[in-house]
Amino acid sequence: MAWMEEQNKTVLNEFLLMGLTDRPELQAPFFVLFFLVYATSAVGNVGMIILTMTDDKLQTPMYFFLRHLAFIDLGYSTAVGPKMLVHFVANENTIPYNWCAAQLTFFIFFIISELFILSAMAYDRYVAICNPLLYTVVMSRRLFFLVYATSAVGNVGMIILTMTDDKLQTPMYFFLRHLAFIDLGYSTAVGPKMLVHFVANENTIPYNWCAAQLTFFIFFIISELFILSAMAYDRYVAICNPLLYTVVMSRRFTNDTEEINIIFKALLLIGVYIPCMAWMDKHNLTILKEFILMGITDLPELQAPLFGLFLIVYLFSVVGNLGLILLTKIDSRLQTPMYFFLRHLAFTDLGYSTAVGPKMLVNFVDDQHTISYNWCATQLTFFSTFITSEIFILSAMAYDRYVAICNPLLYTVIMSQRLCQVLVAIPYVYSVFVSLLTIIKIFISSFCGHNVIRHFYCDSLPLISLLCSDTREIKLVILIFSAFNLFSSLLIVLVSYILILVAIIRMNSPEGRNKAFSTCGSHLMVIVVFYGTLFFMYVQPKSLPSLDTGKITSLFYTLVIPMLNPMIYSFRNKEVKNALGRTWKKGANTLIKIYHRIW
Structure with a gap:
């Protein structure tokens, strides 16, 4: 639309529709x-669409095509009808230049689609009448394979085309590329397995594969809803504000939209867990409805002081991390890869501290330290998702510092916005997958009837100790993923900082060395605190009482570290302090102006 506006040589802004009479x-x-x-x-x-989707007896190829015919009829009638009705009651029968192009586009799109849908329906009737015995075979395997192959080729082609063609580097095609990727995603989550079922005698699917298929399918479907919403907003801006289109739909906005979509996909993927809760509840062999959390201490005289202490810690954590998120979003000087990762670090800190903190504080003032079966599973899901994500985001930050110090001239090229988004998206998706896999395995197992968790939140190891069934497989899965998460992320961090150290040693200028150390000093401090806590937790001396020490260590990385991270980056980072000062001045000036206008 914006391109057509520029190419409109006569500067025509609207058309006049003569109407019917x-x-x-x-x-x-x-x-x-x-x-x-x-x-x-x-x-x-x-x-017709709703009926053919909901009625079990109408799930045949004939009604499948009928549903799409109804959708197309609704599409092109809506492209024309509402505007025509408005003209009957409005004195001004005009249509804007861009609206006219949009209306014609949708009308032709739906009309042409209807021609081919009618052809497909004719072929369906031919097979039903001329080959009735083979109807379900012909109209399933061959047709589905053709549809899936066309879909896959089309979506892959769209992705490649919108990435390689310079003329398609606009917000519209940016969103279209992501829409094609999502379409390819959920069709691939279902399609290949269905094709295998057509040619295989054994139509089974393993439990874990079923969970993974459902997870990815819902993941991509929910993502498509938000991408379609973003595309609708993009078209609204293009048609209603064509002169401001490139300003409003800037690269920063599309990247912010993608960043929000990344977070929402990761969080809403956990929405798969909601139906899983009901399913796991049915498979809970001991009909266990709640757990009792022992908390940090059972001494009554310590409840009030600890409540006050951890309330202050949690509030500092929330304010610090929310402030860091907002600051790195609104300050134009903090729009770099380093602060992009820092924003997501603050988000994960806020996530896992909020998964644990509020419930722990409630238990300090509540006599009944209970948590429901489903809430326990939900708490553990969110906590493990955010803590796993943080491990790999810290690794991505280490790689970012390596590139900044060892390849400063190529920094903006290597650490592109697309790479930063990928380095954030992969940890979120991976952590959700791992969390759901392990937690579902725990909660579908049979509990012995004991419901006392010797911890202040639902953690995997205390829960496993309550299981009656064989726990070797669950422990092995947790061990494998924990070892992989810890050592792979630590390897990236160590290699990055070894290369950084080598580059700093080779520097001749003392100023350059000091600048390099200050660049990665805050991140290195966060790394030492975070990994030091984890190693102390898993490699503590046997002489120490493991339960109490484990609680103290857990307290440190669930509440104290999320509070320390914003402080470290605020007090040791001049850019963050300067941005905070600028934002504070802007806010104060705005409040003063509002005050003067009111009074």
Whole structure:
């Protein structure tokens, strides 16, 4: 739309539609008549779509095509009908230049689609009548394979085309590329397995594969909803604000939209867990409805002081991390890869501290330290998701510091916005997958009836100790993933900082060395505190009482570290302190202006 606006040599802003008639006395009757026709069409087609989707007896190829026919009928009638009805009651029968192009685009799109859908329906009737015995075979395997292959090739082609063609580097095609990726994702989550079932005699799917398929399918479907919403907003800006289109739909906005989408995909992927809760509840062999959390201490005289202490710690953590997120979003000087990762670090800190903190504080003032079965599973899911994500985000930050110090001239090229988004998206998706895999395995196992968790939150190891069934497989899965997460992320950090150290030693200028150390000093301090806590937790001396020491260590990395990270980056980072000062001054000036206007 914006491109057509630029190419419009005559600077034509609107068209005049003559309508059906220019006789005033016929406007009202025509409006009523065609309003009833359009309303009947919309209700009928929407009803047909819903009916063929919900009724089990209408799940045949014939009604599959009928549903799409109804969708197309609804599409091109809606492209024309509402505007025509408005013209009957409006004195000004004009249509903007971009709206005219949009209306024609949608109308032609749906009309052409209907031609091919009708052809497909004719072929369906031919097979049903001429090959009735082979109907379900022909109209399933061959057709589905053709549809899936066309879909896969089309989406892959769209992704490659919008990435390689310089003329397609616009917000519209940016969103279209992600839409094609999502379409490819959820069709691939279902399609290949269905194709295998057509040719295999054994139509089984393992438990873990079933969970993974459902997880990825819902993951991509939810993502598509948000991408479609972003595309609708993009079209709104292009049509209603064409002169400001490139400003409003800037690269920063599209990247922010993608960043929000990354977070939402990771969080909403956990939405898969909601139906899983009901399913796990049915498979809970001991009908266990709640757990009792022992808490930090059972001494009554310590409850109030500890409540006050950890309330202050948690509030500092929330304010610090939220402030860091907002600061790195709104300050134009902090729009670099380093602060992009720092924003996500603050988000994960806020996530896992909030998964644990509020419930722990409630238990200090509540006599009944209970947590429901489903809430326990939910708490553990969110906690493990955010803590795993943080490990790999810290690794990505170490790689970012390596590139900044060892390849400063190529920094902006290597650490592109797309790479930064990938380095954040992969930890979120991976951590959700690992969390769901391990937690579902725990909660579908049978508990012995003991419901006392010797901890202040639902953790995997205390829960495993309550299981009656064989726990070797669950422990092995947790051990493998924990070892992989810890050592792979630590390897990236160590290699990055060894290379950074070598580069710093080779520097001749003392100023350059000091600048390099200050660049990675804050991150190195966070790394030492975080990994030091984890290693102390898993490699503590046997002479120490493991339970109490484990609680103290858990307290440190669930509440204290999320509080320390914003402080470290605020007090040791001049850019963050300067940004905080600028934001504070802007806020103060705004409040003063509001005060003067009111008084």
